[in-house]
Amino acid sequence: MKTLIIISHPELTESHTQQFLKESLPEENVTWHHLEAIYPDEIINVENEQALLREHDRIIFQFPFYWYSSPSLFKKWQDLVLIEGFAHGKKGQFLKNKECQLVVTTGVNINAYQPGASEQFTIPELLRPFQATIQKCHMTYLPPLVIARFDYMSETEKKALLIDYRQVVTNVKLPSLKEKEEWFKQELNGLGKEGFSTENQHLVDLLIAQMEENREQLDDLNWTLEEMKE
């Protein structure tokens, strides 16, 4: 699976969140595509963008929440790139069945996004224009990943975010327990290749063995359950 990450951020290098996400990316099958860097004059090459979209299976729209929406360059991108005959309409549905996921960062506490609190609406509500756009382009809308107040996160929270983000970028949607295990196994093996110490590699092998044993026990349990039903 090839993933295209379209980032819109006028001050990317100053964003700790974006730098953190960028550094966590796998080396293969992921394209990091930062609009403000590629188009400093804000003149978008529509053909390039459309070709890029067609080459990838999963599309990520990644941006900070500016006035409850994306920065303006990404709005321009939508208006110019997602046109009839390419993204929607009777002819040309070139994005059909691709998966699309939003990754939204905000400096505001997530609890503020609800009725009665300072931001009034939930983030999924505020993202409806994007949801409607993505679905109008015949793509599958995956649940957004919202990253709130990154700078206040503990190390543990950051590690959890890293796993969430890696799954956004590399994983199938809403994975089953078994798919999650497969994904972890692959990731752990990948890490191994990048150079673990012998001791750590041994730990990783043990971890994988343990996971597989758990899986077998689970399968046994499921089988017993099926038997009992009959």
Added chain:
Amino acid sequence: MKTLIIISHPELTESHTQQFLKESLPEENVTWHHLEAIYPDEIINVENEQALLREHDRIIFQFPFYWYSSPSLFKKWQDLVLIEGFAHGKKGQFLKNKECQLVVTTGVNINAYQPGASEQFTIPELLRPFQATIQKCHMTYLPPLVIARFDYMSETEKKALLIDYRQVVTNVKLPSLKEKEEWFKQELNGLGKEGFSTENQHLVDLLIAQMEENREQLDDLNWTLEEMKE
């Protein structure tokens, strides 16, 4: 009351709706401010825009629905102009208590904007990012005026739209029956000055007299009702 109409529309001269709305404007106390015409290079003069906002009492944001939102230049305007220290934050709430109303045009049938129909969400739902922005800037959010499929409107529907739009531009919010009457009287007198034929002026005078008579009868009825209650 002074009204500022901020329009964002990349192809304004080709829009029948916008031309129709523009021609219906009163000559005084209204500023027509078309962003794409003023900033063809998309470089916004922030100080100018902020000064303009401060000079007016009612602010209209008028745009066609592009991907369930505004064209990108208006998003850029929001991000640059509505900054902390001017529009929100502890210091500088220069827009406080101004009235703000959206005028949104769409080529899609209004019935398509609902769950189960092609656009999935209602227009008020899709406008929530704007609602949240306007309220964060301490302005009063007035109910949006949605103009759908202007080119398919009958002459009668267009006349009704004209009255709705004139009220958006010149009237107090959610007017009572009495306020509506006063507004009509003022408008009709205004039309007279711009040069009615003697015959038409006589008709207008009769209309105003009739409206005043109706009002007196209504007042009498209300008085009788109050008496009966006692």
